[in-house]
Amino acid sequence: MLYFDNLSPDTSDAYLADGITEEIASRLADIRRLQVKQASREGVRRLRETAPDYRIAAGRALGVRYLVEGSLRRAGSRVRVVVRLINGTNGFRTWGETYDRAAQDLLVLEDDIARQVARAVAGRLSPAEAAAIAPGPSRNPEAHEHYLRGNFYLFQRTAPALRRAIDEYEAAARIDPGFGDALGRIGYAYSLCLDLNLCRDLPHDSLLARGLAVTDRALRRDSASADAWLARGALLQDADPRRYTGVEQALERALALAPRNAEAWHRYGLFLRSVGRDSAATTAYHQALDIEPLRTIELNGLGATAFWAHQFEAAARWLDSALAVDPGLPNAYYLRARLRMLLGDTAGARADAEAYLRLTGNRLIEVINARIAAARGDAAEARRALDQLRRDAQSDWEAHVVILVALHEYADALAILEGVQPGLELWAILRDPELDSLRSDPRFQRLVSRTDNHCGGLAVSRSDRPPVRLMYALMWSGGKDSCLALARARRQGLAVETLVNFYDAATGRVRFHATRRELIAAQAFALGLRLIQEATQPDTYEVVFRRTLTQLATSGCRGV
CATH class of the missing domain: 3.40.50.10070 (TolB, N-terminal domain)
Known part of the structure; x- marks a missing residue:
């Protein structure tokens, strides 16, 4: 269509x-x-x-x-x-x-x-x-037209548009009191206000309370409203950022009721990524793309998932794809700016940050400015940007930590992290590649252990939830033994994020099995895993093998 x-x-x-x-x-x-x-x-x-x-x-x-x-x-x-x-x-x-x-x-x-x-x-x-x-969802023509107007504004995801969407949905619900989906979408509009830091004239708690109240009304009117369950899942993630109580159940209920709802798959992908289930998140984003191909928020979501998993080449490809489809997608510019800083491309990072500022007016650009200043040794300019963010209500403590790490002020950065209550929100942030400089510090390792232990008793099972600290790689030749090794690693709770494959440079096939390298790449794609694939010759194998292990170690891999 x-x-x-x-x-x-x-x-x-x-x-x-x-x-x-x-x-x-x-x-x-x-x-x-x-x-x-x-x-x-x-x-x-x-x-x-x-x-x-x-x-x-x-x-x-x-x-x-x-x-x-x-x-x-x-x-x-x-x-x-x-x-x-x-x-x-x-x-x-x-x-x-x-x-x-x-x-x-x-x-x-x-x-x-x-x-x-x-x-x-x-x-x-x-x-x-x-x-x-x-x-x-409603057979009342007037209510239906208000509902269509609300959908149009909801898609725009700006503060004025979300307010108009809420007004239109409320009008639809007044005209047709049994219209549960209209009430559900009011709740979802409130959740977007919270997620995107919009509607700042209302306090966070007020937005959350309004959203949950209208979602409860929707479910009382129609317990089979997928929109209401979707809104409830999104709002519960804001209501309980430490444990996400009830989030997964609500989102899965929404998907059971509406399996062709791309927005529900998108929200499910966000949740899965936030609890570290990166492969499952990737699958959810692809499900949304299967329903709505070229949907840019899914391309951005795949880029974000790869970024948090330290798969920087894949992250760059997904973010480039998102911006090729929609050059006005703000979050893709911001995330690509962060990625480019990690890769040492300060000019590209600055250009992306400026594009983000033009589109949103959000002063989070100061994070990039501070990191650029720190990279060139201008500590005073970096601290000025940090002070600006501290005065800005739009910023949060995570941005402050990233700048302090760029300034090599690790003790102050760790002090902020140690002051945050352990929970899934902190657990997700500790995976941030921008904090890699802290990973060898005993204080950071204790913080990871404390947070990991706190999360261990939550609804997200340990077998699904990779360790915060580091990821694992698996030697992969494409046969049944490789598959068995992957299955056993996952049962033991090891977060296998990368497959490593060496093939013969002359034939393009894996030695012993003679598996074509293209088939190995297809297997990795189907599994949703990063692939490191290297061509070798008998006299270069050991050199390439050692280089690959070094590459994995520097990217935060715990073991192979």
Whole structure:
């Protein structure tokens, strides 16, 4: 599904074109023999700007046989929708229809379009399939239109837009008191305010209380509302940053109710990453991308997961991909600036930090400025940036620690960390690659041990939760013994994040098994693990082997 174009004279009707697209996609996804993918707004816009025939490019990028595109034009009380079914291989139209309806008939219009598109793609529908094209969460046309407006603003993820989204969802719930999904999305809007540090005119505790209260109301009205469970999971992570009590259960409930909800998979990926289950987080982000290919927040999430796992090359690739699709994605600039500082690219880090500042106005750019100043030996400038952050309500103690580490003021950095209550929030931060200089300090090691012990009795099982301190690598030849070794390592709670493979430079195959190096790479990708793959010759094997071990040790690997 490609987002429909808004051809209305009033540009504010963009919400209607987007909303109808999403509702039709949701209905089509209820037919099991159809695999429906919702193209991201940013991805399609980028393809239109760069590809000579964006339809063929979109078909290739999305991996689909057919594309559904169209347009919407509202004039007074009438809505005119043009829908086209496009062959994704050659870009030719295979079916099309024009609908001219009263604006209050949107719900019926969405159902009709979904059924006709399904028949054009799949042929005759069985009675069960026809019945599976479910109605929307509300059958009240006025409430439904407010809901579509709310979705449009929710996507924008800015403070003014989130406030408008809440207003629209509240209007929908007033009109249709049984509309649990509208209340659930109010709760999710509050969770985004907390996550993105928006809506600063309201205290954190007030935002959290409002979000939890409206989510409880939603679940009392409709206990099967996936949106309400999603909001509850997100809010509980803010409510209990030390233990994340109930978060996993709420998010898994949301996914059980709506397995094709890309936002639910995204939130689940965030949770899994925060508790160190990097491979599972990677899988969750890929699930979201399977539903909405080129979704930039998933590309950014994969970059962040690789960053925290010290997989810097992979992190760079994912972040570059995210910004290629959406050059206006602020968080990708900020994370790439941090990554570039770790890699010694101060000019690139400064450019990314300045892009982040232009997009957000957030003074977290001072973290990068301070690290650049410290790298060139200008301690006074670095301390000035640190003082600025300490005065700024937008910053937090983690940023202060990173600057102190850059200044080699390790004792002060450790003192801040030691003052934080042990829990999953601290546990996640201790994995930060920017703190690697502290890892050999006994005080840091005691702090890691204390935090690790505190987290050991939590719902996240030790077998799923890798040690905070260091990761492990596994020698991998691609056969059953390698698979057994990986399974046993994981059962013992070892966080295997990297596979190491040596192959013969002359043949491109692993010695003994003769496994092709391309197959090894495919195995690593399927497992969601980093791969170090080196070509060797009989007279260079030992040199390459020692160099690889040194590389692993300097990246924080505990053992092989």
